[in-house]
Amino acid sequence: MSIKDRATRLRAAITLLTEASEIVIQHWEDEERDSSTKEVDRNFFIPSYELFNARRTIQGAMGVCAELVLDPRARLMEMAAVYYEARALHIAAEARVADVLDSGDHEKGMSADDLGRRIGIKEHKIARVLRTLCSAHVFQEVSYNHFANNVVSQVLVANDPLRAGILVMGWANYTASTKLPETLLDPVKTQSESALQTAFQAAHGTQVGYFEWMEEPIKRNDGSTQPKRELATFGLAMWGSGRAMGWPLYYDYPWQNLGSATVVDVGGGVGGFSLELSKIHSNLKFVIEDRPAVLKQAETVWNQQAPAALQIGRTKLLPHDFFTDQPVKNAEVYHMRYIMHDWPDEDCVKILQAIRPAMGPNSRILISDAVMIPTCRSSTETVTPAPYPLPANYGFAHRFQNMRDLNMLTLFNGRERGPDEWKELARKAGLRVEKIWECRGYVWITEMRKGD
Numbered sequence: 001m002s003i004k005d006r007a008t009r010l011r012a013a014i015t016l017l018t019e020a021s022e023i024v025i026q027h028w029e030d031e032e033r034d035s036s037t038k039e040v041d042r043n044f045f046i047p048s049y050e051l052f053n054a055r056r057t058i059q060g061a062m063g064v065c066a067e068l069v070l071d072p073r074a075r076l077m078e079m080a081a082v083y084y085e086a087r088a089l090h091i092a093a094e095a096r097v098a099d100v101l102d103s104g105d106h107e108k109g110m111s112a113d114d115l116g117r118r119i120g121i122k123e124h125k126i127a128r129v130l131r132t133l134c135s136a137h138v139f140q141e142v143s144y145n146h147f148a149n150n151v152v153s154q155v156l157v158a159n160d161p162l163r164a165g166i167l168v169m170g171w172a173n174y175t176a177s178t179k180l181p182e183t184l185l186d187p188v189k190t191q192s193e194s195a196l197q198t199a200f201q202a203a204h205g206t207q208v209g210y211f212e213w214m215e216e217p218i219k220r221n222d223g224s225t226q227p228k229r230e231l232a233t234f235g236l237a238m239w240g241s242g243r244a245m246g247w248p249l250y251y252d253y254p255w256q257n258l259g260s261a262t263v264v265d266v267g268g269g270v271g272g273f274s275l276e277l278s279k280i281h282s283n284l285k286f287v288i289e290d291r292p293a294v295l296k297q298a299e300t301v302w303n304q305q306a307p308a309a310l311q312i313g314r315t316k317l318l319p320h321d322f323f324t325d326q327p328v329k330n331a332e333v334y335h336m337r338y339i340m341h342d343w344p345d346e347d348c349v350k351i352l353q354a355i356r357p358a359m360g361p362n363s364r365i366l367i368s369d370a371v372m373i374p375t376c377r378s379s380t381e382t383v384t385p386a387p388y389p390l391p392a393n394y395g396f397a398h399r400f401q402n403m404r405d406l407n408m409l410t411l412f413n414g415r416e417r418g419p420d421e422w423k424e425l426a427r428k429a430g431l432r433v434e435k436i437w438e439c440r441g442y443v444w445i446t447e448m449r450k451g452d
């Protein structure tokens with residue numbers, strides 16, 4: 001790239017940064033004006049489309065600046081070590097550091113000594129873990145060796161679902177990721193599309209799939225058994241990551257037009273998606289389908305959060321294996337969040353084919369998963385690309401989707417899919433993609449209808 005091209009790209013990125021920053025500042029000012037009348041809960045905040053675009057533009061422009069301005073060798077070395085940031089966050093979540101700091105003096109912070117004593121980690125070690133996170137703008141060091149929450153770490157306070165989401169990424173998933181390089185470089189395994197020949201099986205020394213493995217109890221030395229921590233935490237983690245990454249799903253699909261329709265939440269887990277949706281749209285009815293062990297947890301969650309829904313039958317819990325015929329016929333919605341990305345194509349087609357015969361003329365399948373967009377531009381784009389000089393998918397703003405895609409590859413030989421891949425899956429199952437609903441977050445909704 002010539003110096004002239006490089007300068008043109010950098011200037012264009014800075015112009016985007018400046019313009020998008022003004023939109024963000026305008027939004028802050030509007031929010032400050034409104035704050036006297038309504039309080040904003042950060043957990044449930046949804047940006048306007050303008051703010052959403054400004055945010056991803058800023059993130060994308062930061063990526064262009066990193067590419068053009070930073071020393072490439074140093075950048076690669078930094079990237080090779082970035083998993084330590086994830087480890088540091090994991091430690092902070094495991095030890096509930098955000099909650100402990102919240103119980104102390106918010107202005108002066110808590111000394112590493114005091115914090116270390118409370119959480120059982122030696123003082124200089126927790127200080128270094130937290131300083132790693134402070135450099136990444138999570139937590140703040142208010143004076144030397146004194147730490148407090150910042151606007152980012154504050155969202156972890158009293159937030160068990162979000163904490164669970166972080167822990168699940170850091171336990172079995174992280175361990176599995178250590179075997180991804182050798183699994184991809186193995187001449188046999190690299191050709192496999194099987195959910196039973198992945199880095200996950202190699203790392204955990206098992207023959208079974210992720211969900212079955214989770215349900216296998218751990219044997220204690222005295223011969224007794226205990227459930228895996230992943231099993232106890234997974235449902236909560238899905239709820240937490242759904243709240244963190246997928247809140248716009250409730251607003252960017254016209255649920256309000258569905259009246260008193262039935263939403264069948266296929267593989268619905270503890271029903272986190274349905275629970276939140278039920279609070280916003282009070283006429284919708286729900287059937288949550290999953291494996292029996294998970295539905296036991298769902299019962300506990302619903303009894304705590306919305307007991308009346310179970311009592312009056314507005315929400316039903318139905319054990320169901322989604323590879324077998326869908327038992328609820330003619331529902332308006334068959335919804336699947338974070339299901340299809342867990343499975344290779346062949347299995348996804350089977351899951352869709354098992355629903356299709358139950359569908360009536362007004363039924364639709366709604367798939368809540370990421371929609372992958374390549375970094376390059378093409379002439380047949382179905383999704384509006386980011387402005388020049390950003391990569392078509394906003395680059396840095398698409399990194400989490402790419403990381404999740406690799407997480408799916410690691411655990412299941414699954415994948416996050418792009419528009420053409422969704423169309424192909426639908427076609428193979430006798431369905432068609434009606435519309436991809438672009439939501440203001442990491443997860444979008446792909447709507448499928450019967451193909452005929």
Ligand SMILES: C[S@@+](CC[C@H](N)C(=O)[O-])C[C@H]1O[C@@H](n2cnc3c(N)ncnc32)[C@H](O)[C@@H]1O
Nearest residue numbers: 211238267268269290291294320321322337338
């Ligand atoms: C990634 S989680 C998503 C849970 C839920 N949809 C959500 O978003 O919170 C995948 C879910 O699929 C369920 N699952 C896996 N295999 C299944 C099967 N054969 N039949 C029904 N559910 C299954 C798991 O128990 C788990 O709850």
